[in-house]
Amino acid sequence: MEQQTTIEAQGTIQEIHHHAPLTSSEIAILWRTNVYYSMLECIYKHFLNTLDAPDLRPYIEDAISMFEKRVNRTSKILKKEGPIPKGFGDEDIDLGAPRLFTDLYYYYFTLNLARIGLQLGGMNLSHSVRKDVRDFYTEALMSTTRFYNRFSEIMLEKGIYIRPPITNIYKEADVIEKQNFLRGFLGERRPLLAEEIDQLFFGIRNNELAKALATGFLQVAKSEQVRAYMVKGVEIARKLKDILSSALQKENIPVSIQSGELVTDSTIPPLSDKLMMQNVVVLIGIVNYATSIASSLRHDLIVTYTRLIGEAVNYGEDGINIMIENGWFEEPPRKIDRRELAKEPVH
CATH class of the missing domain: 1.20.1260.10 (Ferritin, core subunit, four-helix bundle)
Structure with missing residues (x-):
């Protein structure tokens, strides 16, 4: 009897687990x-x-x-x-x-x-x-x-x-003894950490690709509003790339670039304005400068990434507003508003 009860209980657990919302x-x-x-x-x-x-x-x-x-x-x-x-x-x-x-x-x-x-x-x-x-x-x-x-x-x-930069590093591990390890504005700066170089490199690459994407969409977008948004995107991506590149160049670390054109001269849109806007807005949302902040210890880099987050958030918000205005933004699932239900007439 006890064994049967245990089996039934297990079956109930499995059933609840299987049908869990x-x-x-x-x-x-x-x-x-x-x-x-x-x-x-x-x-x-x-x-x-x-x-x-x-x-x-x-x-x-x-x-x-x-x-x-x-x-x-x-x-x-x-x-x-x-x-x-x-x-x-x-x-x-x-x-x-x-x-x-x-x-x-x-x-x-x-x-x-x-x-x-x-x-x-x-x-x-x-x-x-x-x-x-x-x-x-x-x-x-x-x-x-x-x-x-x-x-x-x-x-x-x-x-x-395109590989990340290769640079010489110390062969032995050590511990930090001075607070100036974090310094980035005043006094002598320490050389970049390998992890900081990594974040700078991929930030540069992401903005190169974003600039090419916005450039292509700028050429083919039908809406003047969307074209203006892409112009701003090209400018922001170029500026952010230059900011990140300068941090590497100051330490004579080469910034690799592609060897060839990325965008054609076509002016015929292969994609709808709605899809192009979604692509750019999603790309902005995925670029995670917060991870770069967490991986960087020098004060000047932290401030730089904080600025970039602000730029990305503002640009992304502008894009969502354009999508809402044109009826292109599909509302994600949200919790039922019971205050609205309370306003419904009683049947």
Whole structure:
């Protein structure tokens, strides 16, 4: 009898666990994942339709397949417990439009996207509780990892992988004995730490890619309002890149740049203004200068990154306002407002 009761209790626990509703965190990340990958699916269909390099094609096809699976899977999970985002679709892409970016940009964009996928994948998994959600993000993280490793190899083989700076470091570990280790404004500054160089380098790369993206969108956007936003984006990305580059140049650390054009001269939009705005706003939201602050100990670098956060937040807010004004901003899931329900007439 006791054994039967235990089995029944275990069965009840399993049943409750299996049918547990999604948490607020899970709803949020599934929603974001769905919108994000439906956007990327459109962008990569344009890439696939316009690329020249034959060895790039299978990677773009693999990426599209991953995006489709993630959109379908998140839609399936969300369907049972709430609304599915409209996201983006065929109406947001013109497959007959000429290429807007070069193959070289496709390579850089895809590698950076894989890096972002690794960061988001780990964060999304850590916010997941229910088994089906954890299983989904575990597989997503694993597939992104496999893709990143394979794609890094092909870029290294082609000689287009831009490596972070190589610099001489002390061979033995030591402890800090003086408070001037943190100094960055007055007196003699210590040399940059390897971790600080790393954050500066990837900040530069992110802004290079953002500048090229905004430049391309500026050429093809139909709305004057969107074009003005892209002009501002180009200016901000150039300024932020210069600020970060100067920190490396002051210590004679070379700043690597790509060897080739990234944007074509096309003026025919392959993507809708709505999708282009979403892409830029999402890119701004993903760039995490807070991580750079946490990884930097010199005062001048902390102040610099704090400024960059302010620039990014203001620019991103302007973008969301434009999207709201044009009816392009899809509201993420939110808690029911019971004050509004109380105003509904009683039936």
